[in-house]
Amino acid sequence: MAHAAVPTVLQLVQSNSLPALVQVEIEQLILSGELAVGQRVNESDLALRFGTSRGPIREALRALEECRLVRSEKNRGVFVREISVAEADEMYDVREALDELIGQRVAERVTPDQLRDLKAASMAMDETTATHDIKRYHALNLKFHDMLVEFAGNARLTETYRLLTKGLLLFRLRGLQGGGGFAVSNSEHKAVLEAIASGDSARAGQLLRQHAIESRARMHRAAAAPTEK
Amino acid sequence: MAHAAVPTVLQLVQSNSLPALVQVEIEQLILSGELAVGQRVNESDLALRFGTSRGPIREALRALEECRLVRSEKNRGVFVREISVAEADEMYDVREALDELIGQRVAERVTPDQLRDLKAASMAMDETTATHDIKRYHALNLKFHDMLVEFAGNARLTETYRLLTKGLLLFRLRGLQGGGGFAVSNSEHKAVLEAIASGDSARAGQLLRQHAIESRARMHRAAAAPTEK
DNA sequence: TAACTGTAGATTGTCGACAATCTTCAGTAC
DNA sequence: GTACTGAAGATTGTCGACAATCTACAGTTA
Known part of the structure; x- marks a missing residue:
């Protein structure tokens, strides 16, 4: 089957x-x-x-x-648990390191089918930026990164990463859910996919790390803003 | 206090x-x-x-x-739990990424007192290599790396790293405990400490990652050997 | 002898009950 | 009105008991 x-x-x-x-x-x-x-x-x-x-x-x-x-x-x-900004920062620190590893590994061992799925998810996210469907974008974004870590082919890495992601998710629930930057975020996804498709392991790693860094910055901007809906 | x-x-x-x-x-x-x-x-x-x-x-x-x-x-x-070599490899993959982060962070924020403690531990390990006290070397080595991650000043990183370390410890208990290479291992520690002392964040990260890589290689050699006591 | 069957014992899965502790709030003193 | 006191209620911490399941082994059959 x-x-x-x-x-x-x-x-x-x-x-x-x-x-x-x-x-x-x-x-x-x-x-x-x-x-x-x-x-x-x-x-x-x-x-x-x-x-x-x-x-x-x-x-x-x-x-x-x-x-x-x-x-x-x-x-x-x-x-x-309530996650403070400081704790979220700690998680991002770890996540950045893991994301680089994920990018590298995926670039090394991705299959055509997997790459197709990733691109499909990215395209679906494009649609949500047009319709401003924030909720759906988040769901897809989560799925996208979950696929990435899965495709890295390291079960322990997957566990570790998912644990961190849950913590970050918990942080978002704290209210200060960041708006904005979806289109930018997804353009970063596409750059990562390009590097992966070309098999450039080092570059894929760097780009995925950079994506995490930008993501953290977006988180900070959202946290600084009063409470936008 | x-x-x-x-x-x-x-x-x-x-x-x-x-x-x-x-x-x-x-x-x-x-x-x-x-x-x-x-x-x-x-x-x-x-x-x-x-x-x-x-x-x-x-x-x-x-x-x-x-x-x-x-x-x-x-x-x-x-x-x-019994950890297979393949699972230990997965853990090392993650550990290498974390160790680079740890090296960087410690180099950035280590205090003189902390550096002194690290050097003391390294010197104590030197003594054990002379007396071939393997058990004590392992204990000190564990303590050394535990101090490092602690001094990195990121609680979540510490948690993540300790979880991995426990898994690796479990693997060692599986019997194939690697002998040899203690002096080499500790010379790597000293190189890391030098980079940390000089405040060279990037280099400290690279060296600590390299130490993890060598450590993994030592693990593999030990696992390949029949069952040396 | 080898394979199958069924029973006895051991172990886990789950529950309801009770004690210990915390929380709430009315009552009292000032 | 404010602060303290104490009792009632709610909640957690822990336990012992019983049912469900698994394991080991003796007995049976071919």
Whole structure:
């Protein structure tokens, strides 16, 4: 079969245990903003919501704490983590280094099919800049970078990168969601793709790092602006 | 006070909850090799050992699973993770990128006191190469790199790096612990320290990355050798 | 002997309950 | 009105128990 990485619900329930299922569910709640940043997470409520006891919920929360998506205070509960600008800066520092590595690796081992998918995503983003569909641009942008790290062919790198991305996503939820610069951002994507297509590993790495740097700058500008909608 | 990062036992027990305490305890068991690589971890045994019920144990194990120190199979239990050479290679890929960043940052912001500590550690390693005290060299080497990442002044980078280091440590426990090259390794340390002392950020980054690359090569040589003691 | 089957024991998965702690808020004193 | 006190309610921390599942092994059959 072509798509081996799509497990059925049956397999999911059989292989993953309840805490694991609950974990991704809670993660969605956090990353979608349904559980507000800084808010306390009530174990009983979640247990009720998912139809389980508190045990599995607690296990899931402990895992999410390790992901740094929540923090825990003894006898007070767990809270959705709030990321400061300083912390986001730290993450960007690491992300820049990883992005350079990703660019290099992808340029070395990308397949024609993968390159096609990347270009398709970039073109889709072009459309959203025309229609100013910010939400969709973000989703595509996330998908684009997720594909990139996936295509780098290093599972540990993927894990590390995704962990960072989740943290940055959490930061964006803090409210100061940056507007502007979509067209610019996507033009950077295209430059990266060009370097990748030409197999220029060093250049692809540099360009993807530069993209992360610019992305950080956009983040700062958005954070500095009062609160644009 | 000079050293603020040394909490008393009282603070530890009051702030951290039982699962957190148990987690570091189990982590020690794994990293010290008392829980063998690949071995199944028995929840009841651990509960008995730490004088708790299985609840806190399970929470700790879920956190350790997120650290990738153990893996979990539904209805079969959790196992101490065994790292393959291929996985170790992946980790080194990421580590090399991070080490370059670390070298750069430390060169930019190291204090005289910190530099003194680093040099002291390097000198201590020199002594162990003379006496062929491999165990002590490894401990000092770990401490040396831990200091470096700490002095880079980026908490998220530290977390990311330590996670990787734990994984690599787990790999070493797999048996094929590399001998040889200690003197060479430490001479690389000294070159890094020189670049740091001179404030040459780019060079310090390159040298620390190169050190990681050589370290990976040493790992490969050790893995290729049958099983030298 | 080899392969299969079924049972006993061990282990994990999940739950409900209770104690410890925190939070809230009404009541009181000044 | 403000600050303190204490009790009621809510929430977390931990435990022991039971069901579901897996593992090991003795017994059976060919």
